[in-house]
Amino acid sequence: MPNQPAGSGHRAAPVHADPAEVSVLEALSAVADPVRLQLVRELADSEDWTRSCGSFDVPVGKAALSHHFSVLRGVGLVEQRDMGAKRVNRLRREEFEARFPGLLHLLLRADDA
Template sequence: MPDENGHPAVDEIELGAVFAALADPLRRQVVLKLAAAPDEIRHCSAFDLPVTKATRTHHFRVLREAGLIRQVDLGNSRTNQLRLADLQVRFPGLADLLLAEAASIGTAKGGAT
């Protein structure tokens, strides 16, 4: 059962929900940006998504409910962090793929993510 903020427990993260969340290019962009610096915590506004605020909120909710990110509500904003340790426990190969893709994108852009 998800916690009070909508984060599923590690054993409740479903592969289908993760794949569905990652199927959207904007959501995958968010996850890869977080994977490029997995220890960083970023505000929703730190992601340059070409969508309305409502659509941005929807994308982050999908990522949170799929178990890919952890969000902390700060009142008028939220912070986001990739649930890397949880993903490594639940789907170790998937976590490695996300990290490898984030690294290759960073390298392709000259280190900028």
């Protein structure tokens, strides 16, 4: 087994859902949470694969944070990838938009909480 150049750790691979198989109710429930909404918004303002999980400014411990990312992965809105010791994120904009047209736009475009 060759050495891997940072980017394919042998940790438990994060489980991602395909947005196409996610129900509207599941997607709404995932996104109707203040912490997760903030995560999505912060992530939207960043370049893909540049934000590690711990780099978000949310008022919860890392265990809860891990849970929230799990939920966002579960609806196919966030994709994760191991990069060295860190797990970096990106929004699956196209796939999510294809399944739930306008929803992501609504989350980001919102002027208030």
